[in-house]
Amino acid sequence: MSDTLSRRANDVPVLLAFPFRPFFLLTALYAAGLVAAWVAFLFAGMPLPLGVNPVQWHAHELLFGMVPAAIAGFLLTAMCNWTGASPLRGGGLLALILLWAAGRAAIWLSGWLPLWLVEAIDLAFLPLMAAYVARVLLRHGNRRNLVLVALLALLTGANLLMHLGFSGIWPTGGRLGEILALDLIAVIMVVVGGRITPAFTANWLRMKGRDPAQVRRSEALDRAAFWSTVVMVPADLTMSLPALASVMALFAALINGWRLFAWRGWKASEEPLLWILHFALAWIVVALLLKAMTPWLELSPSVWMHAMGAGAGGTLILGVMTRVAMGHTGRPMQLPRFAIWIYVAVIIAGLVRIIAAFVPQLAYPALIGSAFAWAVAFLLFVLVYWPILSQPRADGRPG
Template sequence: MSNFFQSQSILAHPFRPFFLLTGVYGVITVIAWMSFLFGGLSLPLGWSPVHWHSHEMLFGLIPLAIAGFLLTAVCNWTGAAPLHGKALLALIIIWFAGRVAMWTASWWPVGIAAAVDLLFMPVMAIYMTRVLLRHGNKRNLPIAAILLLLSLANVMMHIGFITSDPQWLRRGELMALGLITLMMIVIGGRIFPLFTINWLRNQGIQIECVKSFTALDRAALLATLLLIPADFFTGTSWLTGVMALIAGTLNALRLIGWSGWRTAREPLLWILHLGYGWIVVALLLKSAAAFNLAAPTAWQHALGVGAMGTLILGVMTRVALGHTGRTLTLPRFAIAIYVAITLAALARVLAALQLLDYRVGLLVAATGWSLAFATFTLIYWPILTRPRADGRPG
């Protein structure tokens, strides 16, 4: 099996299998969820379908995309050789075992499914930490720390299931949402302005329009970070409402400074700015929900479908091209990926805000999401399973 994958280049670099699995699992999870809601599908989950759906999005799907990006980025940060071959396959098997455990949780003694599911992110965090320390790169250790904290959030959700305590389920969910938001803001702030500057320079356009301010960056990061303990200790309160408003405003100013509208001719760039814009919308909706001005699920879906879905697809479509030696030009018909995920995000948020019929909104959102991830998988399968176009290893 390992030799087969290696012959197809799929195990040459972490982004290859993890991005493909993200595309496939992105379709599977949403189809399963819609089948629970409207088709009466029954699986031996052990969990309530609502909490299972939340868990599998946050701790099943999102970590796949995180692994594909971070295990690739750590090579750029340190110059280390990529995780590949049998070691990479072993990590994939750990993730797969967790999914089997979570889809059949009721078949196992209490705690077994949790133990298997909880392995993936700590293993990835330990591996990243070892690589960073070996190469003296302490600057990026906080990223590995976020992975460990995400594992703690997963522990909280499992505690909630085992003890039938919805508060622990809610705490784990909110902590995961906050940590993933923080990670998107940290990484987005590093690469989105840089990508924009590089593209503008290549187009012969003045790059001075792209502005980043250290004080603003730090304030936005701090405000977003402080939302995590605020959620944990106070829940949805006026305090989290005020803090979410501050975080949303600061991140909006940050986004405006990057001048994303100047990249309107380059889909591989404007999709990243659009995804970051969904973070701003989610934070502002979170503030509104704290003051009973919006449904509490609206910000979660603006974040989950809007920000996470858009940025996952935006980053994967770009990284897969660059790291396989291809030109940074969106493949033919791949613009459908961005159209579909944007439609999905709009429909799901409008349904949560009761501005669109709930059933219609969910069906449109699920269809758009599934089309986006399925289209990515179909178009990028040959890119991710074949050798680099420039003949280099990886």
Template sequence: MQNAQPPALLAYGFRPFFLLTGVYAVVVILGWMGFLFGGWPLPLGWSPFKWHSHEMLYGLVSAAIAGFLLTAVTNWTGAPPLRGRRLLLLVLLWLSGRVFMWLASWIPAWLVALVDLAFLPVLALYLLRVLVQHNNRRNLVLVAVLTLLFIGNLLMHLGFASGRTGLLNTGEQLGFDLILLLMAVIGGRIIPAFSANWLRMHGGSPDWVARPVWIEGIALISIALLIPLDALGAPEKMTGLVVLIAALGNGLRLWHWAGWRVRKEPLLWILHLAYAWIVLGLMLRALAMLTGFLPDSVWQHTLGVGAIGTLLLGVMTRVAVGHTGRPLKLIPFGLWIYLAITAAALLRLLVAAQVIDFRLGLFLAALAWVLAFGLFVALYWPILSGPRADGRPG
């Protein structure tokens, strides 16, 4: 019985966590719209806007991070995947955090914090054990990032418990910075590699995709520098200058990846588009900090809806087919997922910039977001919950 195969949904980390990412993306936005405009008496307990940012950064994104890293660490090390009962326990730990956060005003704050904070350390310790056992020290930086994400989450809980807005803001910004760094690191690994492989298989030259070392260094180091600068409250102009360097460095990085050469493959151009949202978000943040011309909500939602939302869906739609023995092609009607998340990002950016009516624009942006992630769940549920197409385990 010990060698019995678990249900397909629990055979690999990406399966349950990607589905939960899609479902929670719908639930959290529907709940937020109901709270804002429908008068739903959600027992949040927190400052509503900080609760919203917490659940997007430390709730929604943490599930997607878990799904990706649990899958990637197996590829990096050759270790067997986390599956079955142990994977189920990790899933239930994440779900418990979400339930407690939604019922925060009915539960003691210390208990809410204890349950919600448990997920990231458990995930980090599992990754640490696997990476050390298989002597894969290159990727230990990701364990450090998860540890810092835990600290950011802790700061938000401490801010709520103590009423100190500064702690809430620091925890929120730390989450943004760390997720941005993760996207830059992971995007820098998969986007040029996938693009070069596709070009090789379709008569192009993989050398069209370039990764100059000096550009890679500027792009990643400048983003990494934002973490201590924001955490320590460095002068705004200094931080703004680093953000500008990050925007320019990552723009050059994206240009060298030659995304226009893979424009015929949706599974690839969506990843390049997601990285373009990162560049735009950094540029808008630099503009906000150096000129005071834009409110922070503009760059925050450009990164949150544009970069994070698009990259999540781009990665999940590719991994879902690639790791279940299916051809690396977007499934029928999948293009609507990409169109909907792009519409959501554009609309939310226009709302934050006060170009269109707030209520109407926010409603349309939320509708497009729910359509994008709802379609993902509906279209990919059979793939993620069913057996591999090639009959292999996993």
């Protein structure tokens, strides 16, 4: 039986053997290309065939183009570990990839297509992926991770709000959808980061002969971090009460900061594959604090939004992709040569983007510098990891 499964797996092209392989590469390529096109539009006047507001297009494609591809690569891979299920591969995986790509093409060509068609194509990816994940989890009795399915469903709702804004049916829907998407992505990062970061850190300490109990994990604190972040969603729905959203964000920042401190990330400071995860989760705390201060210091919402998106989102996506790509291809769990510059570049991109939001006088050079560093980080991922993701597992196993 195992020989039959192995032969079937070997009949599938390597890039379609496991979801993380194509989706991680697509995430990186799209992240770099999207920001490059945005800067070319802003500063070089490059025309874009868009039927929607370019600013909202930029936000939409980062939140509902790049991020869902990264989620698909991670979630469709991780759930195989959670359940023992076979991965989505071959034709089924290709169909999902093509649906994601069709959504991207529809948005980019929205100036030439009916908006209802653009909406129908773009809105299909997240609920289809959620339905597939839910079916696999329920079939294997894994109800604990159904929370991620619920978050994908809510993220679909945020995408719908953005499309209602695009079409003019609900003019403020676009902005609300953008904020709610960032809130929901923050929740997903809190959940995923809370699952993998302390576990990986404790395992590494054990492997090094150190005390893994230094990483202090608490289910109660995990639940508090989750719910304190979740309540930002209804708080932000009441956009006329910014003080309420501010208080919720401060509470979430304190709880998430406390949890992160308990994991003792500095104990693994010599391992880049670990400290980058702690660094990314620290970005979440910073973004929440900035969100809490926004109405009182009259900050632009762009500050906390880019701290959450470019800072936390970009860093955690690259941190997870660089680690998963090594572990799931049968290679030693260490950062490849030159890959440390991926982390350096994405950290610079996040920090410089915050400077652009904080200091309007520096916006022009800071935006260009941030975009350049962002593109370097993701293109370097493609260059370093293409041989890893496009070739068979180093240990000869299928997948």
